[in-house]
Amino acid sequence: MTSKATVSTAAMVKREPATTPDANIPRAARRSRNQFFAFRGTLSRRAQILTSICASLFVIAAWELSTRLGWINSLFLPPPSVTVETLWTMITQKHLLWNAGVSTLRVWVAFALSVVMAIPIGIAMSSFRGVGAALEPIVDFIRYLPVPALVPLSIIWFGVGETTKIFLLWLGTFFQLVLLVADDMRRVPQEYVEIAYTVGARPFQMLKDVAFRAMLPNLFDNLRITLGWCWTYLIIAEIVAADNGLGFVIWAARRYMNTSEVMAGVVTIGLIGLLTDQILRLIHKRYFRYL
Amino acid sequence: MAPAPYLVFDGIAKYFGDLEVVAPTFDLAVKRNEFIVFLGPSGSGKTTLMRMVGGLETPSTGEIRLDGQPIREPDRDRGMVFQSYSSFPWLTVAENVAYGMKYRLDLTPERKEARLAHYLQLVGLSDFADSYPNKVSGGMRQRIAIARTLAAGSDVLLMDEPFGALDAQRREDLQIELRRIQQQDAKTIIFVTHDVDEAVFLADRIIVFSKRPARMLEEVDIAAALGPDRTLELRDSERFFKLRTEVLKFVRAAAGHDN
The missing domain is CATH 1.10.3720.10 (MetI-like)
Structure with a gap:
């Protein structure tokens, strides 16, 4: 439901930016938040790059932590820090x-x-x-x-x-x-x-x-x-x-x-x-x- | 004395395997510079007949002659304008139009340049010469295709529902423009559509087709009733409306014409 509404709003905004109905939330803010998970929504180039970097950093951090915290033996999965050093x-x-x-x-x-x-x-x-x-x-x-x-x-x-x-x-x-x-x-x-x-x-x-x-x-x-x-x-x-x-x-x-x-x-x-x-x-x- | 017919369909029938597409036999003589509209239900064989003129299909029986010469294969004397994919997305508007002359060895580069400018001007695309087709409207894309066939030097334009995907306003603009170009450049046009208004507005003569297999049900002489000039005022006139109603009756009859 929400995603459907979002898409139609986005389409309207695109066509006639002056006549958006609503709202208490600033339009730009609402749009950017909704667009993140909108089906085939639009996302600015900067937001996309940022998302890519954050996701990658998250994976690397999880990998590092999993050995640091002793969940996985570092002999089997060397953490990123060691890998980079070896590299x-x-x-x-x-x-x-x-x-x-x-x-x-x-x-x-x-x-x-x-x-x-x-x-x-x-x-x-x-x-x-x-x-x-x-x-x-x-x-x-x-x-x-x-x-x-x-x-x-x-x-x-x-x-x-x-x-x-x-x-x-x-x-x-x-x-x-x-x-x-x-x-x-x-x-x-x-x-x-x-x-x-x-x-x-x-x-x-x-x-x-x-x-x-x-x-x-x-x-x-x-x-x-x-x-x-x-x-x-x-x-x-x-x-x-x-x-x-x-x-x-x-x-x-x-x-x-x-x-x-x-x-x-x-x-x-x-x-x-x-x-x-x-x-x-x-x-x-x-x-x-x-x- | 009547002039010799320019484009002749002589005893045409077409089968795709067991499927009868054009019923035996279709005969038609088209005068030079005549605007013929093939009107009929979608999926009848009218497009197939038009494609035969382009040399893109071969008749199962009979032959089509252009200026006395039997048509065997496509060539640039017969240009095509399709409803979609009518221009190349990787070429700019000007390059698309110029593509019509790419294989012409009879023109010098200067001559090509001059023709390009002329036809861009004629279809009102001079200001968009360097745009890519995805940046211009659907109506402009169809203009590109028309200009390309003109630049190629086609004498016969074959148009397969070229304005089918356009909104009403653009459609009307392009119809007026096409009619003007046809008069000015003296082209013979075969135009396929299922839109009665469009057919009456554009045609010198309408051929009303049955459902598949295509056979000619009616032939309506529009030129005699409306004359050569087609304007917006004409479109709103009583004369136009009457003629349109008459043709619509034929089309309804065609739709009910089951074998």
């Missing part, structure tokens, strides 16, 4: 940044390979019935294979070098991505395609100038999400066969029950993910300003 010594003494760089490079190379292959194949799958019919069963089959199950085969095929790692990452993302791309293309309104044809575009011009351009914002979003999955497979690949990279660092630390180093490694991955995602979001906002 620092690992950066200064154990080449953590170099290992992170190696991992990031692997992710990007494999991901780039996936993208370069998935975009044309996905577009072809959704644009041409024949290609779709031929590839869909194969893609669906491989898509459901768990990547870890293919690690032994991959090692037999490619040994324990970089090829295996790139292959496993590619395997984990390409088949997912190809379907996402096909779906993005399918969702391009038929009207756009027909506009192109009725102003004299050839099929390739239609694809390049209209269909691809129309799917780009969704495609970008899907790439951003899929990139995150790469990290999952990377750690598996690096645990199994590597002598560098974050997965190796984490796995090596585990061997000595060095949980704070494990945690520091995990946190590094999280931080890289957070940073990448924010940068990609920023690019999205810049580049697709018309949305």
Whole structure:
């Protein structure tokens, strides 16, 4: 009930700010309080950032307290303070940044390979019935294979070098991505395609100038999400066969029950993910300003 | 002597599998610069017939000829204006209009520039040239589409309920404007709608369709009754009202026309 009333009030306020009925409470204050939990309500940029920071701080504080108060043995869950300390010594003494760089490079190379292959194949799958019919069963089959199950085969095929790692990452993302791309293309309104044809575009011009351009914002979003999955497979690949990279660092630390180093490694991955995602979001906002 | 028909529907029928969409056979001869309105219930085959002119559907039987040439595929001599998704959101208003000329090799860049300015002016969008479509009104978005087809150099405009999503006021403005543009630029228009007022106000000739499968039930010569100029005053006149009532009767009959 309340949320419904809030939404309608907000809509009214937007349209004609002068004629709000009520009230004893200042309008701005009431609005901001209600908007916080209003379904699809609006929240100022500053309030959003503040909320994000507060929530994160809360989680970190709860984590710190849970070991400080002895609820959890710090050997199993090192508190943030210890993790940060370890992070620092690992950066200064154990080449953590170099290992992170190696991992990031692997992710990007494999991901780039996936993208370069998935975009044309996905577009072809959704644009041409024949290609779709031929590839869909194969893609669906491989898509459901768990990547870890293919690690032994991959090692037999490619040994324990970089090829295996790139292959496993590619395997984990390409088949997912190809379907996402096909779906993005399918969702391009038929009207756009027909506009192109009725102003004299050839099929390739239609694809390049209209269909691809129309799917780009969704495609970008899907790439951003899929990139995150790469990290999952990377750690598996690096645990199994590597002598560098974050997965190796984490796995090596585990061997000595060095949980704070494990945690520091995990946190590094999280931080890289957070940073990448924010940068990609920023690019999205810049580049697709018309949305 | 009557001029040779410009656009000819000759023995058209259309089936999608077992589904009969256009009943055999539909025949119609359209004069150059004539404003034809296809009026009929939603989901009848009238849009399909219009799309055939665009080359976006092929007739199951018969053929459509434009200036004596059978229509086989879409090209820029026949422009489309859709109800929704009628402009590209990633292009500015001016870029959208200019897109109509993108594949024209016969125009120099200067010529394109001049045409762009001309058509933006014609549809009243010069002040919004650099805005993105999501920042302008629904009526303006339809103007973008009209200007694009004009810039492309289309002689035939195919309009599929283009004003269907607009409010009454904008609708009326655009109808007056479209009629003016059609007279000024001498375009042949096929306009699909289920709105009787709109049909009577715009058309030189109305074709009233049955429910699916589409067949022509009536042909109403509006030009003979209302003349070429359509103004707001006309809209409020007794003449208009009478004609509208007459057409409405046909449409009601069409709605009750079950097989």
